[in-house]
Amino acid sequence: MTVQMERRQAAQSVTANGRAVTLEVKNLKVYYATPTGDVRAVDDVSFHVYKGEILGLVGESGCGKTTTAMAILRMVQPPGRIVGGQVLLDGIDLVGLNESALRDVRWNTLALIPQGAMNSLNPVMRIHTQIAEAIQTHEGRQPKDKLKQRILDLLSMVGLPSRIYDMYPHELSGGMKQRVCIAMAIALHPSLIIADEPTSALDVVVQRVVGQTLLDVKERMDVSMILIGHDMGLQAQLVDRIAVMYAGHMVEVAPVEAIFSEPLHPYTQLLIESIPSIKERKPLKLTEGITHDLRNPPPGCIFQERCPKVMDVCRRDRPPLRQLKPEHYVACHLYE
Numbered sequence: 400m401t402v403q404m405e406r407r408q409a410a411q412s413v414t415a416n417g418r419a420v421t422l423e424v425k426n427l428k429v430y431y432a433t434p435t436g437d438v439r440a441v442d443d444v445s446f447h448v449y450k451g452e453i454l455g456l457v458g459e460s461g462c463g464k465t466t467t468a469m470a471i472l473r474m475v476q477p478p479g480r481i482v483g484g485q486v487l488l489d490g491i492d493l494v495g496l497n498e499s500a501l502r503d504v505r506w507n508t509l510a511l512i513p514q515g516a517m518n519s520l521n522p523v524m525r526i527h528t529q530i531a532e533a534i535q536t537h538e539g540r541q542p543k544d545k546l547k548q549r550i551l552d553l554l555s556m557v558g559l560p561s562r563i564y565d566m567y568p569h570e571l572s573g574g575m576k577q578r579v580c581i582a583m584a585i586a587l588h589p590s591l592i593i594a595d596e597p598t599s600a601l602d603v604v605v606q607r608v609v610g611q612t613l614l615d616v617k618e619r620m621d622v623s624m625i626l627i628g629h630d631m632g633l634q635a636q637l638v639d640r641i642a643v644m645y646a647g648h649m650v651e652v653a654p655v656e657a658i659f660s661e662p663l664h665p666y667t668q669l670l671i672e673s674i675p676s677i678k679e680r681k682p683l684k685l686t687e688g689i690t691h692d693l694r695n696p697p698p699g700c701i702f703q704e705r706c707p708k709v710m711d712v713c714r715r716d717r718p719p720l721r722q723l724k725p726e727h728y729v730a731c732h733l734y735e
């Protein structure tokens with residue numbers, strides 16, 4: 400049986416809370432070796448993505464979002480390495496696959512829109528040539544007419560006019576380039592798209608347009624998505640559930656409405672309180688920066704140095720991520 404067939408068969412049975420699950424990450428650990436010890440960039444992280452949903456992955460810079468994405472794709476670069484855990488895509492563990500089996504799965508079912516993707520378009524290649532190359536590298540040579548129609552359909556799917564087909568990247572705005580990257584990501588009909596801060600270099604209005612494009616794509620293709628970002632306002636508009644990371648740990652996972660109306664983890668509460676409001680000027684409660692060295696995490700809770708509600712037990716025991724309500728997970732001693 401091929402890996403693809405195995406995946407399809409396994410996919411029938413992978414469910415949580417009665418819903419089909421596309422991706423399940425279990426106890427993932429990714430460390431970067433340095434001369435002074437391992438940086439624990441991702442340290443025992445677990446979460447899942449339902450079929451057809453957008454999961455937002457948030458947390459401040461350096462908390463391990465990109466490393467998590469790279470580990471799912473098995474693309475962590477040395478000195479980084481996956482130290483432990485499982486990445487189950489439609490029930491098949493990618494961490495255990497050999498390179499050739501992995502190559503099959505990676506491009507046919509997973510797509511990455513990397514951080515800064517729009518700046519990596521080839522400046523001397525027309526848009527249609529770049530999209531054609533992405534398709535033909537994985538599917539082999541295609542009849543010319545069919546390929547052209549497919550590329551035009553992809554452009555239309557991301558809301559771009561057909562004249563883009565013959566253009567070069569420098570003739571496009573940032574938002575248009577980012578939508579070309581989305582078109583390339585969906586070209587092979589993946590079951591999971593990971594978009595790493597796809598709107599961070601764009602101005603506010605264009606961010607909303609690109610966000611809407613991702614939403615349209617999700618709905619039309621019934622694809623699952625992980626949207627990495629730190630703009631909580633944009634996340635609120637786009638995602639179904641939010642997973643909050645802090646210093647390599649998953650601290651809270653909940654439906655988007657619950658994260659905003661009833662954030663449980665003190666870090667999530669500070670994140671929400673820090674969203675700028677037009678109506679009232681509030682002093683920023685959250686100071687920037689992870690406070691401890693990721694090579695030497697403190698015993699107990701990872702957030703203890705910055706937590707306004709820290710207790711004795713927090714300095715001693717690490718709180719596990721526990722389900723408190725249906726679909727609401729939190730790692731904090733306040734709720735034991």
Ligand SMILES: Nc1ncnc2c1ncn2[C@@H]1O[C@H](COP(=O)(O)OP(=O)(O)O)[C@@H](O)[C@H]1O
Binds near residue numbers: 432477
């Ligand atoms: N090549 C590397 N060597 C050592 N540490 C690294 C390397 N790449 C990333 N890190 C560290 O891993 C942590 C997580 O980084 P990253 O996944 O890029 O975070 P995010 O995407 O949330 O900003 C950071 O503390 C970062 O300094």
Ligand code: SF4
Binds near residue numbers: 666702710730731733
């Ligand atoms: S476990 Fe303790 S230190 Fe950690 S977030 Fe909860 S209250 Fe704060």
Ligand SMILES: [Mg+2]
Binds near residue numbers: 465514
């Ligand atoms: Mg990143």
